[in-house]
Amino acid sequence: MATGSMDFDGSIAFSVRYESETEATGTMPIQNGILNPFGSVHAGAMIWFADVVATTLALQGTMPTPGMSGFPLAINLSANLLSNSKDGTLHATAQFVKHGRRVSTVRTVVTSDDGRQLLELTSTHIPA
Template sequence: MKDPKEFAGHLRFQTRLISSEEARGTMPVQEGILNPFGTVHAGALIWFADVTATTLALQGAQASGGMSGFPLAINVTAQVLSNTDKGVLTAHARFVKKGRTLIVVRTEVTSDEGRVLLDLTTSHIGSK
């Protein structure tokens, strides 16, 4: 098993707001995010999906330390459905509920081949 320090700084991805109803992200599969079996670590998949969901919930606002209204995740439900050892992963986040107090987002992470790897649902409330 690798020394945990070898994983530091290897999780690299990009997210962006596509519309008021959708955010997308991409993450290359690379050394440093792989588990001992050579596929993407479940934690890397979840982190990637959660940040993409947060990008949608922020609706274009720039996150900053201590900001009011930051969409804090209060519940995360993840289903790892498949995995891969290569390519570029894509995350698609869409609203399930866009309320004044509670926001629920569903995010799917897919492989280059279109196979769903992760189905993530997050519930968010705004920070004070």
Template sequence: MRTADDFNQRAAHNLPGHLGITITHGGPDVIHAEMPVQPFLMAPNGFLHAGSVVTLADTAAGFGCLANLPDGAVGFTTIELKSNHLGTARDGTVEVTATPVHKGRNTQVWDSVVKHRETGKTVALFRCTQMVLYGKG
């Protein structure tokens, strides 16, 4: 069983680590993560960049998939993602909860809900489909 610490170590020197994303809970049926809103995450209009939000949501969904890889799988890749941005943030922390919709042998589908911690408002709804990879890594 992979833990939040395992996921954070894996992400530390990759994009999630550079953006300040921290996995706060990792399990087979839910992943929680957070990201402090910082100036380098903002769009030129002064609001949180949609790409920052998508990266947070996709990271949580990806670690959920990783925690549920079937026997013999060597990894996964995202084959489709969709996001609906309903709000934004200028400060504080955004957090995400990712849950599985489908955990199959060849594909997984995960939903992520991103919220602004301080206001409780939903920032984005996200759905991600991953293809499970087999063979040599």
């Protein structure tokens, strides 16, 4: 068995917007820092992006601050990676499945520029 090491040097840049009490959106340009060795978006980068958009919705317009009370901590993530993309921009839309005082569940869909569904993430959040 061969051994070796690989160095990864990248960053994840994206923007997120709280649209309303029922929806948050985000965009993430596909760039070198988020690509896997095959040239498509790394699954972890796509899931991270979707999780941040879902958390933005769960925050309900509140800006997060270090150590804040009530941060909507994700306690469960279920990701279905349906497809992938090598260029363009990823688009995410998060909407509540259930919005409760203690437990909220959010469905976040990530699509490509041409509207192809790439990821469906369901996350459950509780106030920390």
